[in-house]
Amino acid sequence: MDEVQNIKEFQRLVDSLYIKSNVDIYITGSNAYMLSGELATLLTGRYVEINLLPLQFTEYNDFIHTKSPNLSKIETLANFIHYGSVPEYVKQLQIGEKQADLFADSILKTIVEKDIFQRLNITNRHDFNKILDFIFDSVGSYVSPRSISDTLRSNGTVIDKQTVAKYLDAMCDAYLIYKVPRYEIQGKGLLQTLNKYYVVDPCFAKVRLKKKMLKDRSHWLENMVYLELVRRNKDVFIGKRNNLEVDFVVVDSDGYTAYYQVAWTTENPETLERELASLRAIKDSNPKYLLTTDNDFNPVYDGIRKLNVIEWMLRP
Numbered sequence: 001m002d003e004v005q006n007i008k009e010f011q012r013l014v015d016s017l018y019i020k021s022n023v024d025i026y027i028t029g030s031n032a033y034m035l036s037g038e039l040a041t042l043l044t045g046r047y048v049e050i051n052l053l054p055l056q057f058t059e060y061n062d063f064i065h066t067k068s069p070n071l072s073k074i075e076t077l078a079n080f081i082h083y084g085s086v087p088e089y090v091k092q093l094q095i096g097e098k099q100a101d102l103f104a105d106s107i108l109k110t111i112v113e114k115d116i117f118q119r120l121n122i123t124n125r126h127d128f129n130k131i132l133d134f135i136f137d138s139v140g141s142y143v144s145p146r147s148i149s150d151t152l153r154s155n156g157t158v159i160d161k162q163t164v165a166k167y168l169d170a171m172c173d174a175y176l177i178y179k180v181p182r183y184e185i186q187g188k189g190l191l192q193t194l195n196k197y198y199v200v201d202p203c204f205a206k207v208r209l210k211k212k213m214l215k216d217r218s219h220w221l222e223n224m225v226y227l228e229l230v231r232r233n234k235d236v237f238i239g240k241r242n243n244l245e246v247d248f249v250v251v252d253s254d255g256y257t258a259y260y261q262v263a264w265t266t267e268n269p270e271t272l273e274r275e276l277a278s279l280r281a282i283k284d285s286n287p288k289y290l291l292t293t294d295n296d297f298n299p300v301y302d303g304i305r306k307l308n309v310i311e312w313m314l315r316p
Helices: 010-018 038-042 056-066 073-083 087-092 097-120 125-136 147-152 159-171 202-209 213-232 268-279 309-314
Strands: 177-180 180-184 196-199 235-241 244-251 258-262 288-292 304-308
Touching: 010 268, 038 213, 056 073, 056 087, 056 309, 073 202, 073 213, 073 288, 073 309, 087 097, 087 213, 097 159, 097 202, 125 147, 125 159, 125 196, 125 202, 147 159, 177 213, 177 235, 196 202, 196 213, 202 213, 213 235, 213 244, 213 258, 213 309, 244 268, 258 268, 288 309, 304 309
Parallel strands: 180 235, 258 288, 288 304
Antiparallel strands: 177 196, 235 244, 244 258
């Protein structure tokens, strides 16, 4: 059943089929509405939810090299960050970038119109689009409904923080963005303010903002590492230890914790020390990794392993 949420009282239909013998039910849809409210109540403990993301770097790498076998790994990563990895978008790039951008723009508009505007009956579309642009342009930065409201107000757009929070939740429910809360490493608890948001794929930000993603390559590399960590682990958080920040704290399906810092390059000694400082401040014995595009044979600094991010993403 595809987009079954468009049927009135679909929850009762699903539940009536579920109790029949010899029936397997697969429900697909494009937003979190399907598993909210009554359906979740009726099927609690009786369904498995699978979130589908765009292509992994391994899949993207295999596809690209069938078309461009001489492309280097760093060029492939640059394309991955700039164009993203929505399968049909990647295919249409073979026709031309303009054609692919038109496709991505139409998909984005459909998601916003059907999964957000119509479902939530949002009438102030101008304000919503302002917030969407703000989030797309703030990947890798700490934001909150209040900080967004204050920033927009200073630029002449008055939106209260409650409305901003509502719109952000709608974007998350439509799987356009992912909210990542901050985690206090020392106190082992979630913090309520200044989260980060990552975009499901760079192609949407590219066509929306009409900008070159590689100009902000460190943040977009961080975005793609986040998506890869989500695929591989149970939980992903932003880490905080006193006044220092760790890009990601991850907990795998077995309950083990690891820490990740992401930088495009740390060839500058000052940059290397700055990136290592956050991980060095963590005194437990859990694994700590620094992911960069550098090729320096995986050195280890005080137990912190520096890995090439391309090779890391290509691992099974």
